[in-house]
Amino acid sequence: MLYAVDMSSALPPFPKPEEPFATPSLLEVGMAPGEPGLRADAARNRARLLEAAARLIAEHGVAGVTMEAVAAAADVGKGTVFRRFGDRTGLLMAxxxxxxxxxxxxxxxxxxxxxxxxxxxxxxxxxxxxxxxxxxxxxxxxxxxxxxxxxxxxxxxxxxxxxxxxxxxxxxxxxxxxxxxxxxxxxxxxxxxxxxxxxxxxxxxxxxxxxxxxxxxxxxxxxxxx
Structure with missing residues (x-):
């Protein structure tokens, strides 16, 4: 598959755009409001939660992805998932x-x-x-x-x-x-x-x-x- 969700693969380096006409720069998507960057441990925890969500999708489809299910799959408290992503839509958007x-x-x-x-x-x-x-x-x-x-x-x-x-x-x-x-x-x-x-x-x-x-x-x- 061309763009299947795979949280374990590292993002590629982003070369400098080579185009005129105000080429858009790479957007920082996926961070919660007020989180311009994450500490290394927080980033690892976030990736672990997304890995768990991706596994649930592969096994049960999108309907199987709930905040409770992701917390259980990642072996963390439900509050951790809510703090990181806000709600289920925020998790799916991530x-x-x-x-x-x-x-x-x-x-x-x-x-x-x-x-x-x-x-x-x-x-x-x-x-x-x-x-x-x-x-x-x-x-x-x-x-x-x-x-x-x-x-x-x-x-x-x-x-x-x-x-x-x-x-x-x-x-x-x-x-x-x-x-x-x-x-x-x-x-x-x-x-x-x-x-x-x-x-x-x-x-x-x-x-x-x-x-x-x-x-x-x-x-x-x-x-x-x-």
Missing amino acids: LLDHSARRLQADFLGGPPPLGPGAPPLERLRAFGVAVLYRTAEQLDLQLAAQPDPTRRFIHPAAGALRAHLTMLLRQTVPDGDCDLLAHTLLASLDPALIHHLTRQCEMPMERLEAAWLDLVARVTRTDPPG
């Missing part, structure tokens, strides 16, 4: 944040075409495909961790995706309203929509990937890849 940072590291400094070094149009195509498959792989977690509507579009992880997509659009269609185009394109990668298309309509992922490439071609007034 699991997603690890994967979000891996994806962001890939498009900021990974190999092309997702990372720097490829033409903007190729990067735009690769970006949507990467987000599509990452979302599909973590669909239950993505849906369970969805912030409420007032916070959905201002979460740092969502902002990082939108900023990067806007930058690629400005390089590809400089005469377009790239801010709104980024919102429109990201709407086609929404977890609830992917759930509907893949599980309720039983569409194969190959069709969704082709649809993204077609949408990019129409927005950028270019030919789809051959």
Whole structure:
């Protein structure tokens, strides 16, 4: 799987971005308010809790992840889990944040075409495909961790995706309203929509990937890849 949650894997180093148009820097997602950094022991405890949550998801699905179950699996008090993550949504968001940072590291400094070094149009195509498959792989977690509507579009992880997509659009269609185009394109990668298309309509992922490439071609007034 491309972006499966794996808390045991170390995050890759984050190279300095090599792009113009105000490339977004790596966002520090996943920390609780007032926690700009963690002591080494606190960071280890946090990773242990996330490891326990990831195991519960693998064994029982997202429904099996409760604050009580994570505390028991990590052999800590329930209050420790609440202090670290606030509530169940905060815990699930922390699991997603690890994967979000891996994806962001890939498009900021990974190999092309997702990372720097490829033409903007190729990067735009690769970006949507990467987000599509990452979302599909973590669909239950993505849906369970969805912030409420007032916070959905201002979460740092969502902002990082939108900023990067806007930058690629400005390089590809400089005469377009790239801010709104980024919102429109990201709407086609929404977890609830992917759930509907893949599980309720039983569409194969190959069709969704082709649809993204077609949408990019129409927005950028270019030919789809051959």
